[in-house]
Amino acid sequence: MADTESTEAAADVRAAECEFLAAYDPRAFPPLAVTVDVVALTIRDGALQVLLVQRAEPPYQHHWALPGGFVRQLPGPKGTTIEEDLAEAAARELAEETGPRLRTAHLEQLQTYGTPGRDPRMRVVSVAYLAFAPEMPEAEPGSDAADAQWVPVASLGLTDARTDALTDTPGARQPGTSRTLAFDHARILADGLDRARSKLEYTPLATAFVTEPFTISELREVYETVWGERLHPGNFHRKVLSVPGLVDSTGDMTQSGGSRGGPRSKLYRPGDAKLLHPALLRPSREEAVR
Amino acid sequence: MADTESTEAAADVRAAECEFLAAYDPRAFPPLAVTVDVVALTIRDGALQVLLVQRAEPPYQHHWALPGGFVRQLPGPKGTTIEEDLAEAAARELAEETGPRLRTAHLEQLQTYGTPGRDPRMRVVSVAYLAFAPEMPEAEPGSDAADAQWVPVASLGLTDARTDALTDTPGARQPGTSRTLAFDHARILADGLDRARSKLEYTPLATAFVTEPFTISELREVYETVWGERLHPGNFHRKVLSVPGLVDSTGDMTQSGGSRGGPRSKLYRPGDAKLLHPALLRPSREEAVR
DNA sequence: CGAATAGTGTCTGTAAGACACTATTCC
DNA sequence: GGAATAGTGTCTTACAGACACTATTCG
Numbered sequence: 001m002a003d004t005e006s007t008e009a010a011a012d013v014r015a016a017e018c019e020f021l022a023a024y025d026p027r028a029f030p031p032l033a034v035t036v037d038v039v040a041l042t043i044r045d046g047a048l049q050v051l052l053v054q055r056a057e058p059p060y061q062h063h064w065a066l067p068g069g070f071v072r073q074l075p076g077p078k079g080t081t082i083e084e085d086l087a088e089a090a091a092r093e094l095a096e097e098t099g100p101r102l103r104t105a106h107l108e109q110l111q112t113y114g115t116p117g118r119d120p121r122m123r124v125v126s127v128a129y130l131a132f133a134p135e136m137p138e139a140e141p142g143s144d145a146a147d148a149q150w151v152p153v154a155s156l157g158l159t160d161a162r163t164d165a166l167t168d169t170p171g172a173r174q175p176g177t178s179r180t181l182a183f184d185h186a187r188i189l190a191d192g193l194d195r196a197r198s199k200l201e202y203t204p205l206a207t208a209f210v211t212e213p214f215t216i217s218e219l220r221e222v223y224e225t226v227w228g229e230r231l232h233p234g235n236f237h238r239k240v241l242s243v244p245g246l247v248d249s250t251g252d253m254t255q256s257g258g259s260r261g262g263p264r265s266k267l268y269r270p271g272d273a274k275l276l277h278p279a280l281l282r283p284s285r286e287e288a289v290r
Numbered sequence: 291m292a293d294t295e296s297t298e299a300a301a302d303v304r305a306a307e308c309e310f311l312a313a314y315d316p317r318a319f320p321p322l323a324v325t326v327d328v329v330a331l332t333i334r335d336g337a338l339q340v341l342l343v344q345r346a347e348p349p350y351q352h353h354w355a356l357p358g359g360f361v362r363q364l365p366g367p368k369g370t371t372i373e374e375d376l377a378e379a380a381a382r383e384l385a386e387e388t389g390p391r392l393r394t395a396h397l398e399q400l401q402t403y404g405t406p407g408r409d410p411r412m413r414v415v416s417v418a419y420l421a422f423a424p425e426m427p428e429a430e431p432g433s434d435a436a437d438a439q440w441v442p443v444a445s446l447g448l449t450d451a452r453t454d455a456l457t458d459t460p461g462a463r464q465p466g467t468s469r470t471l472a473f474d475h476a477r478i479l480a481d482g483l484d485r486a487r488s489k490l491e492y493t494p495l496a497t498a499f500v501t502e503p504f505t506i507s508e509l510r511e512v513y514e515t516v517w518g519e520r521l522h523p524g525n526f527h528r529k530v531l532s533v534p535g536l537v538d539s540t541g542d543m544t545q546s547g548g549s550r551g552g553p554r555s556k557l558y559r560p561g562d563a564k565l566l567h568p569a570l571l572r573p574s575r576e577e578a579v580r
Numbered sequence: 581c582g583a584a585t586a587g588t589g590t591c592t593g594t595a596a597g598a599c600a601c602t603a604t605t606c607c
Numbered sequence: 608g609g610a611a612t613a614g615t616g617t618c619t620t621a622c623a624g625a626c627a628c629t630a631t632t633c634g
Contacts, residue, residue: 032324032361034404034415071322071404071415086404086415112402112417114324114361114376125324125361125376125415127402217586235624237587242622256632262585263631278622507613525597527614532595546605552612553604568595 032123036090037068037185039110039192040098040131043209047152048225050189052181053097053145059120060182064151066189067097068126069144090129096142105208106132110192118184130192132208156181158190200226202279204246207270213250215265216240217258227282239280245273322413326380327358327475329400329482330388330421333499337442338515340479342471343387343435349410350472354441356479357387358416359434380419386432395498396422400482408474420482422498446471448480490516492569494536497560503540505555506530507548517572529570535563 040051052064071089084092091107107129114125141148180186199205206222207214220236240246247268254264330341342354361379374382381397397419404415431438470476489495496512497504510526530536537558544554 032322034322034324085406086402109401111399112376114417116375125417127404127415215586232624232626233585234587234589234626239623258585259633260584261582261631261633263587265586281623283624505613522597522599523612524599524614524616529596548612549606550611551604551606551609553614555613571596573597 032125034071035068035124035126036071036086036093037066037126037128037188038090038094038131039066039128039189040094040104040133041153041192041196041209042133042136042150043222043225044135044150045152046221046225047154048193049150049152050156050192051094051097052149052151053141054147054149055182056144056146062146063180063182065182066128066185067093067142067145067148069093086127087129090127090131094131097140097145097148098136099140102133102136104131104133106130106205110188110195113184113188115184126188128188128192130195132196132205134209134211153189153193156186156189158186158193197226197282201281202276204270204273204276207247212269213252213267214269215254215267216247217265219247219268223280229282229284231283243273243276243278243280245271246276247271322415324361325358325414325416326361326376326383327356327416327418327478328380328384328421329356329418329479330384330394330423331443331482331486331499332423332426332440333512333515334425334440335442336511336515337444338483339440339442340446340482341384341387342439342441343431344437344439345472346434346436352436353470353472354439355472356418356475357383357432357435357438359383376417377419380417380421384421387430387435387438388426389430392423392426394421394423396420396495400478400485403474403478405474416478418478418482420485422486422495424499424501443479443483446476446479448476448483487516487572491571492566494560494563494566497537502559503542503557504559505544505557506537507555509537509558513570519572519574521573533563533566533568533570535561536566537561 038051042049042051051067053067055061055063055065069089071086072084072092087107087109091104094104094107095102110128110130112125112127114123116123118124118126136150138150181189196205200223206219206226209222209226210218216237217233219240220231220233223236224231248271250267250269252267254267257264328341332339332341341357343357345351345353345355359379361376362374362382377397377399381394384394384397385392400418400420402415402417404413406413408414408416426440428440471479486495490513496509496516499512499516500508506527507523509530510521510523513526514521538561540557540559542557544557547554
């Protein structure tokens with residue numbers, strides 16, 4: 001029964017460890033590495049951008065890849081080791097490429113990728129994380145990367161019609177960035193984009209892409225940019241205000257109107273809702289995908 | 291950059307070192323293991339049940355735990371090794387406790403748990419999977435378990451009011467099963483239940499819990515059991531038929547009416563929809579959780 | 581002034597939930 | 608016959624989307 005457990009546990013740990021390790025053929029323990037990769041998304045210049053680093057070493061040398069790395073074992077007091085939580089490792093990898101100025105508004109686990117052969121060197125199980133941040137300054141390549149850059153996702157040629165739809169800007173496609181990502185990172189990025197688009201519908205995630213006092217129009221631009229679809233300004237406005245806890249009014253207004261004219265607008269801050277009801281559903285998700 | 295970086299060299303060295311030392315001292319391995327755990331759900335006796343195994347070895351000896359184990363490296367031709375994909379490992383662990391008769395209708399990755407200390411022996415990163423199956427015969431304990439059983443989730447005392455709501459059956463709480471689960475498996479199970487409840491809303495997941503020709507009422511019982519809420523039979527009926535691709539009529543009817551009376555009902559099979567539109571939303575999800 | 585935008589009003593179609601009702605079958 | 612159930616009809620309310628309109632501000 002469970003009652004004996006607490007007294008047994010401590011004493012048994014050492015014995016169990018030996019027993020445990022002896023019971024398995026060492027060859028059954030493949031050299032297996034655990035890494036974290038981060039899909040960091042932001043909105044810059046009106047486009048959805050992802051943080052990429054350029055690999056300095058083979059394999060996939062010179063290719064762009066998601067920031068990430070091995071889960072570390074940090075040195076602790078008295079020769080012990082302090083082990084990193086997975087989310088901490090993800091936050092660290094992100095900070096290494098962006099500097100301390102990035103205010104990550106949201107960090108969540110995406111999925112884990114462990115198909116044999118996804119890394120040609122060895123078996124690597126990679127836990128992917130998804131991060132969102134408001135508009136950021138340039139990225140700063142960390143020690144292990146040749147370069148780090150925010151790259152418009154539309155320029156990566158993922159087979160996604162919607163992302164390209166709104167990006168007619170000639171300069172959006174940066175030369176040199178439309179190459180295949182390293183490893184299976186294109187897949188991971190695609191999964192991250194799916195997740196982000198989906199979470200805009202039923203969580204206040206969009207507020208993680210804007211800075212504190214924001215207008216309804218700025219929020220709408222987030223939705224339009226991530227979804228790659230134009231939304232009706234009037235209906236969107238009414239809808240956002242009708243969802244309890246999505247935004248709170250600050251009482252203030254912008255100092256001036258928009259650069260292309262129009263009246264000044266009211267300012268808002270994120271509300272306390274964790275789930276949106278009613279949800280803000282995408283207009284053109286192909287209904288009932290068969 | 292995951293899977294790479296200037297620590298790449300260090301990683302290779304470490305990997306080679308491990309391989310070499312493995313033959314001599316298993317304890318020289320990097321103290322990091324990858325396991326898969328499976329949250330297998332089914333509906334038995336009108337209750338949502340989860341597959342649990344009783345641990346034969348410490349730690350948590352005699353405690354119940356989710357089926358799972360280490361990701362293996364299988365022997366392949368000519369001394370090579372065939373490495374298991376994560377989903378394959380999950381399917382294998384599940385089959386070991388249920389025998390070949392389980393028809394797993396659905397297997398998807400849930401989340402990965404890697405907090406240091408979650409396993410007292412060593413650093414273990416566990417990739418959890420979520421499986422659904424129609425009503426199944428008794429479980430068969432595999433080699434590394436003392437026992438394996440389908441256990442009503444309501445009997446596990448998870449802090450979830452809804453699961454207990456419909457389970458007034460006196461016999462539902464089996465003596466001996468209302469104990470704490472090993473490791474952080476209670477948390478993993480709770481996450482799995484959340485996911486399952488949520489996916490019933492916008493995917494045809496419910497059809498994975500019933501066998502091929504089913505009635506609308508059987509489908510409704512799935513929703514009621516998983517959500518722990520009574521649904522209006524009439525409205526549910528109309529709603530299910532109104533969602534394109536959820537169910538297809540077989541043209542047949544049941545041979546007899548229900549055991550407590552009522553007319554015979556039409557039979558259906560799963561449709562080809564992958565996403566439900568409009569969705570079948572839970573009535574009493576606390577709206578806009580703050 | 582003309583163009584663009586913030587914000588509101590109104591109408592229509594769809595869908596959810598409440599309630600009622602009929603027909604069928606078991607006990 | 609009485610109770611339970613399958614399936615349908617109808618009404619009310621909520622909400623999404625379309626369209627129109629006013630007021631405000633930029634250039």
